[in-house]
Amino acid sequence: MSNIRVRFAPSPTGPLHIGGVRTALYNYLFAKKMGGTFILRIEDTDQGRYVAGAEDYIIDSLKWFGLLPTEGPGIGGEHGPYRQSERKAMYGQYALQLVENGKAYFAFDTPEELDAKRQSEREKGNHNFRYDNVTRNEMKNSLTLSKEEVSRRLENGDAYTIRLNVPKDETVTFTDLVRGEVSFQTNELDDKVLLKADGMPTYHLANIVDDHLMEISHVIRGEEWLPSTAHHILLYQSFGWEDTRPQFAHLPLILKPVGNGKLSKRDGAKFNMPVFPLKWDAEKEEESFLGFREFGFIPAAAINFLAFLGWNPGTEQEIFSLDELCEAFSIENIGKSGARFDYDKAKWFNQQYIQATETKALGKMAMPFIAEKGFGTSEAYIASVCDLMRDRAVLLTDFAETGAYFFEEVQNYDDQNIVKRWDDDTKAAFNKTIDLVANMPEFDADSLESTIKSFIKDNGLKMGKIFPLIRIALAGTMKGPDVFKMIALLGRPGTIGRLRKAVEYFDTV
RNA sequence: GGCCCGUUCGUCUAGGGGUUAGGACGCCGCCCUUUCACGGCGGAAACACGGGUUCAAUUCCCGUACGGGCUACCA
Numbered sequence: 001m002s003n004i005r006v007r008f009a010p011s012p013t014g015p016l017h018i019g020g021v022r023t024a025l026y027n028y029l030f031a032k033k034m035g036g037t038f039i040l041r042i043e044d045t046d047q048g049r050y051v052a053g054a055e056d057y058i059i060d061s062l063k064w065f066g067l068l069p070t071e072g073p074g075i076g077g078e079h080g081p082y083r084q085s086e087r088k089a090m091y092g093q094y095a096l097q098l099v100e101n102g103k104a105y106f107a108f109d110t111p112e113e114l115d116a117k118r119q120s121e122r123e124k125g126n127h128n129f130r131y132d133n134v135t136r137n138e139m140k141n142s143l144t145l146s147k148e149e150v151s152r153r154l155e156n157g158d159a160y161t162i163r164l165n166v167p168k169d170e171t172v173t174f175t176d177l178v179r180g181e182v183s184f185q186t187n188e189l190d191d192k193v194l195l196k197a198d199g200m201p202t203y204h205l206a207n208i209v210d211d212h213l214m215e216i217s218h219v220i221r222g223e224e225w226l227p228s229t230a231h232h233i234l235l236y237q238s239f240g241w242e243d244t245r246p247q248f249a250h251l252p253l254i255l256k257p258v259g260n261g262k263l264s265k266r267d268g269a270k271f272n273m274p275v276f277p278l279k280w281d282a283e284k285e286e287e288s289f290l291g292f293r294e295f296g297f298i299p300a301a302a303i304n305f306l307a308f309l310g311w312n313p314g315t316e317q318e319i320f321s322l323d324e325l326c327e328a329f330s331i332e333n334i335g336k337s338g339a340r341f342d343y344d345k346a347k348w349f350n351q352q353y354i355q356a357t358e359t360k361a362l363g364k365m366a367m368p369f370i371a372e373k374g375f376g377t378s379e380a381y382i383a384s385v386c387d388l389m390r391d392r393a394v395l396l397t398d399f400a401e402t403g404a405y406f407f408e409e410v411q412n413y414d415d416q417n418i419v420k421r422w423d424d425d426t427k428a429a430f431n432k433t434i435d436l437v438a439n440m441p442e443f444d445a446d447s448l449e450s451t452i453k454s455f456i457k458d459n460g461l462k463m464g465k466i467f468p469l470i471r472i473a474l475a476g477t478m479k480g481p482d483v484f485k486m487i488a489l490l491g492r493p494g495t496i497g498r499l500r501k502a503v504e505y506f507d508t509v
Numbered sequence: 510g511g512c513c514c515g516u517u518c519g520u521c522u523a524g525g526g527g528u529u530a531g532g533a534c535g536c537c538g539c540c541c542u543u544u545c546a547c548g549g550c551g552g553a554a555a556c557a558c559g560g561g562u563u564c565a566a567u568u569c570c571c572g573u574a575c576g577g578g579c580u581a582c583c584a
Contacts, residue, residue: 009584010584011583011584013583013584043584045583045584046582046583046584048583049583049584107582109582110582111581111582114581114582127510127511128510128511128512128580130511130580159582161582163582176514179514179515182513182514183513184512184513185512188511188512188513188580189512190580193581193582194582195582196582197582198582200582202581202582202583202584203583203584204584207584222578223514223515223577223578223579224578224579224584225578225579225584226513226514226578226579227512227513227514227578227579227580228579228580229513230513250514252514252515252577253577253578255576255577257520258519258520260576260577261576261577262577262578308521308522308533309521310521312521312522312523314523315523315532316523316531316532316533318532318533318534335515335521335522336514336515336516337514337515337516337576337577338515338576338577338578339520339521339522340520340521341520342520342521342534342535344520344534344535345520345521345533345534345535346534347534348533348534348535349534351547355547389546390547391545391546391547391548392545392546392547393546402545417544453543463543464543464544465543466543467543467544468543468544470543471543471544471545472544477544477545478543478544478545479544479545479546480544480545480546481544481545481546482543482544483543483544
């Protein structure tokens with residue numbers, strides 16, 4: 001029985017975008033489904049692109065979604081360290097091993113020389129120069145230089161990289177779990193740099209070495225890696241690790257809501273929607289982002305939405321808890337084509353979750369947004385407001401926004417609808433209603449409803465004229481939940497106060 | 510440009526050689542209703558195109574078009 005071990009291996013180059021979260025999610029789901037292990041590995045081999053705080057951000061994001069790894073930096077595990085920068089020492093040995101068995105070679109060409117070469121090729125009309133099994137013959141490397149010259153350069157401390165010695169005239173074929181059989185001609189492949197001049201490995205080397213050492217069984221990653229998978233297969237062959245080579249599954253990309261290309265961080269501002277899990281503060285305003293959390297998403301809802309971007313259970317069920325997702329997940333049901341990011345659908349999922357969340361928990365979820373507005377009240381009251389408003393809420397921010405009147409005085413009255421109804425008769429009825437409410441023996445929604453309704457009926461008044469005015473008096477707007485429930489929640493003093501204040505205001509409209 | 514991957518309603522997708530091509534979001538209409546919602550019911554809406562293979566193709570094959578990705582001493 002083989003052990004299922006998968007990893008999520010992001011680079012800490014900035015805030016983790018939502019596509020990365022989905023990759024993490026699919027890895028997590030697969031691991032849980034198979035009773036395997038989900039590992040987090042930080043691929044920080046490019047010190048030039050390292051961004052402080054990015055690693056914490058990745059972990060915080062996974063934590064928020066509930067996608068906790070069982071092995072990783074700060075978590076531990078038997079295959080650590082889980083940060084590639086801390087594994088630096090070992091990669092060079094592996095690269096050297098490849099040089100020794102002829103699967104790789106030293107290359108002394110400097111970046112400047114390479115640039116010059118590309119430039120001169122361009123001038124000759126060749127727009128795609130690559131360092132491959134043909135062009136390497138005219139470059140400076142241990143395949144073209146004499147043994148003595150190579151030793152001399154090495155001893156001299158000349159800068160060098162180690163490149164993969166891609167064989168000629170071969171076909172590399174592998175079975176991708178999502179796409180089926182995929183093959184590449186080695187003559188189309190370049191001799192990828194394995195070890196950089198600074199001694200750090202490139203993604204390709206570090207990835208293969210670590211996946212091997214960490215006993216990864218399945219590599220589930222974005223489609224952008226599909227073209228380089230041929231190199232990775234070659235690397236497994238070169239190391240003699242074919243028997244334990246992981247299986248590959250390349251995920252379709254997440255595309256922009258409209259237009260061409262994949263979803264980018266700029267789309268967040270463009271479409272006023274989140275493309276990151278959590279907020280990210282950068283020095284520059286345009287580099288700072290709000291996340292799904294700040295937009296008012298429930299993490300489980302965001303997860304549910306993300307899971308369905310490129311995967312489906314094969315049934316008509318759409319609402320899945322994380323546990324249900326783990327149970328239902330299978331790689332076979334992952335789609336092949338890119339999926340557009342549909343923000344309306346994301347909001348719909350969140351709405352479904354808001355409706356299904358138990359009242360007390362919903363109150364807790366809405367709490368931060370209510371506190372942010374400076375509305376200080378009790379947990380119980382917030383929960384009651386949330387329960388009353390839940391049918392009208394799509395995002396967690398809605399409670400504090402469209403339900404603001406539950407926490408503060410009415411800020412604006414709907415004048416148009418006041419004018420249509422406010423006259424001497426209604427004013428008289430309105431005032432009598434205030435007395436009625438003030439003297440209610442019971443103050444629950446049902447008693448209020450029957451008492452006020454029968455009063456209106458007995459006096460030959462129109463409900464369509466009085467109720468909207470009461471509503472506006474309490475909330476300022478025509479929109480909102482049942483008036484009697486609002487009255488009950490606002491309480492007697494609160495209701496009477498608003499009603500009295502409204503009478504004064506209505507006269508001025 | 511080269512290589513690789515893909516293509517079912519506007520969007521996410523189910524399906525698969527013979528189906529009224531199913532669901533969801535969004536949109537429209539009706540119902541419920543003191544408002545707005547929620548909910549219920551209904552509607553418009555898709556197999557990119559051209560060739561094969563086949564009794565039969567949306568489904569299989571090949572092209573084309575379109576879309577996407579890769580093409581760094583970045584991941």
